[in-house]
Amino acid sequence: xxxxxxxxxxxxxxxSTTIDGLIESLGIPRKGIALALNSExxxxxxxxxxxxxxxxxxELLTIAQGG
Numbered sequence: 001x002x003x004x005x006x007x008x009x010x011x012x013x014x015x016s017t018t019i020d021g022l023i024e025s026l027g028i029p030r031k032g033i034a035l036a037l038n039s040e041x042x043x044x045x046x047x048x049x050x051x052x053x054x055x056x057x058x059e060l061l062t063i064a065q066g067g
Contacts, residue, residue, distance in 0.1 A: 036059040039057070
């Protein structure tokens with residue numbers, strides 16, 4: 001297990017977890033969310049290949065329609 005920071009809180013994940021694996025484990029639908037990893041926005045096309053590393057800072061943002 002490694003520790004990452006998810007929206008500012010420590011969150012343990014198994015070694016070799018990808019961004020996509022994290023999203024799946026959280027049960028969050030992929031549609032309508034954006035993700036920043038260490039202050040860099042990562043497109044969904046890169047989620048399956050990017051492994052999370054100890055102390056990575058992940059920020060999940062839900063996109064909501066305004067009016």
